[in-house]
Amino acid sequence: MAPEFDQTLRRWYVGQLIVLMVAVMVRLLITNQGMAFPGGGMVMIIWFLNALWPAIDADQHDWRRLRHFNYYVQTVLLFTLMPIMVANLINLVCQATTLDEQGLIAVGMAYLVVAFVPVGYVVTAKIQSVVGRIAVLISAIFSGLIGAQPTLFALPLLNVPATFSMVSDAGILGAVGFVITVGVLMVAWGFRLPAWRLNRRASRGLVGLIIIVGVVFSLWNAFSDGATWATTFTRWNFQLKNATWKMFLSGLEPGIAEEWLYRYAVLTILLTAFRHSRFQLLWSVGLSGGLFGLWHFTNVLAGQSWQATGEQMIFAATLGWFLAVVYLYTGSITASMAIHAAIDILSMMASGSQTMTVPDAFEWQTIGLTVVVFVALTIFFLTGRRRRVMQAYVDQRLLRSLD
Numbered sequence: 001m002a003p004e005f006d007q008t009l010r011r012w013y014v015g016q017l018i019v020l021m022v023a024v025m026v027r028l029l030i031t032n033q034g035m036a037f038p039g040g041g042m043v044m045i046i047w048f049l050n051a052l053w054p055a056i057d058a059d060q061h062d063w064r065r066l067r068h069f070n071y072y073v074q075t076v077l078l079f080t081l082m083p084i085m086v087a088n089l090i091n092l093v094c095q096a097t098t099l100d101e102q103g104l105i106a107v108g109m110a111y112l113v114v115a116f117v118p119v120g121y122v123v124t125a126k127i128q129s130v131v132g133r134i135a136v137l138i139s140a141i142f143s144g145l146i147g148a149q150p151t152l153f154a155l156p157l158l159n160v161p162a163t164f165s166m167v168s169d170a171g172i173l174g175a176v177g178f179v180i181t182v183g184v185l186m187v188a189w190g191f192r193l194p195a196w197r198l199n200r201r202a203s204r205g206l207v208g209l210i211i212i213v214g215v216v217f218s219l220w221n222a223f224s225d226g227a228t229w230a231t232t233f234t235r236w237n238f239q240l241k242n243a244t245w246k247m248f249l250s251g252l253e254p255g256i257a258e259e260w261l262y263r264y265a266v267l268t269i270l271l272t273a274f275r276h277s278r279f280q281l282l283w284s285v286g287l288s289g290g291l292f293g294l295w296h297f298t299n300v301l302a303g304q305s306w307q308a309t310g311e312q313m314i315f316a317a318t319l320g321w322f323l324a325v326v327y328l329y330t331g332s333i334t335a336s337m338a339i340h341a342a343i344d345i346l347s348m349m350a351s352g353s354q355t356m357t358v359p360d361a362f363e364w365q366t367i368g369l370t371v372v373v374f375v376a377l378t379i380f381f382l383t384g385r386r387r388r389v390m391q392a393y394v395d396q397r398l399l400r401s402l403d
């Protein structure tokens with residue numbers, strides 16, 4: 001990073017931290033006539049000093065283990081609690097001024113799109129462990145950014161318009177913020193941003209095959225109405241049960257954010273970790289897809305059944321493998337984003353739900369077919385000339401800056 005950019009982000013981080021911490025202190029002073037201040041104030045002061053530490057420890061060599069532990073702690077705390085602190089600031093400004101609350105809420109929602117950039121650069125960028133980087137990306141950073149706007153409204157401090165709630169629940173602003181924040185973070189870690197244009201080495205015929213597979217599967221997954229093998233490819237119902245902006249944005253969000261997380265960030269980190277292995281592509285694609293599948297286990301916490309979650313995990317892992325080779329072969333993150341978004345948008349609109357129902361016996365059979373098809377396509381692209389095209393893209397585009 002250029003020195004000017006580095007200083008700007010550090011000053012942004014410190015200034016943002018001071019403003020939010022002062023607002024919390026004010027809240028503690030006015031809560032129950034200041035009764036919450038002694039204990040809560042001391043906790044916040046300790047947190048403030050520890051959160052400030054990463055911004056001033058660039059040349060320090062002491063307390064190495066404690067400083068590294070603090071990077072993880074502050075990453076989790078700041079990515080989790082910052083939206084609540086912003087909500088508190090908005091509420092205090094509304095009480096102290098005549099500014100319009102809805103306007104301030106809109107500003108707060110927009111600000112949270114970029115508010116985590118200095119946190120990622122100043123704090124999280126200091127994490128060097130491969131496992132640690134992947135862990136914080138999948139857990140604190142992803143959940144913190146995608147849930148930033150909903151968390152802003154978590155406490156009953158603000159009177160939120162219905163339109164704002166719809167946009168926040170869809171997570172699309174969080175997806176944009178995730179792309180920006182993780183993009184800056186990956187550059188700070190020494191990685192290059194992904195390409196958006198198609199790789200010139202890629203066969204146009206195989207790119208066409210990828211497009212056909214993506215379109216056919218998206219339509220079949222959403223609109224096939226057959227309940228047997230005799231009708232699953234011939235009986236269709238193109239009715240959309242819930243063709244709303246909320247469903248559209250809810251399907252678009254994972255197409256953007258999850259691809260940026262698993263197909264760009266996690267896959268790039270794994271490719272770097274295995275760059276000296278002859279099985280670099282195999283291990284990286286396999287582990288990234290496996291992590292993508294395991295991550296869907298969290299849907300149980302949202303009330304989805306164990307059977308549906310198990311089916312979803314299997315499907316997500318195999319789809320993750322396919323999308324990984326799509327990205328590496330085409331050289332464009334746009335390709336995997338488009339396929340993923342199409343699958344989620346159409347399935348959500350067609351079913352009218354964001355959760356999966358308990359699968360019956362035939363659905364398990366179709367999942368088996370899906371697994372076979374996606375695994376076969378993944379193996380096909382990981383062999384022969386296709387593999388050489390992907391390896392060249394990895395070496396020349398993604399990891400060139402690390403040599």
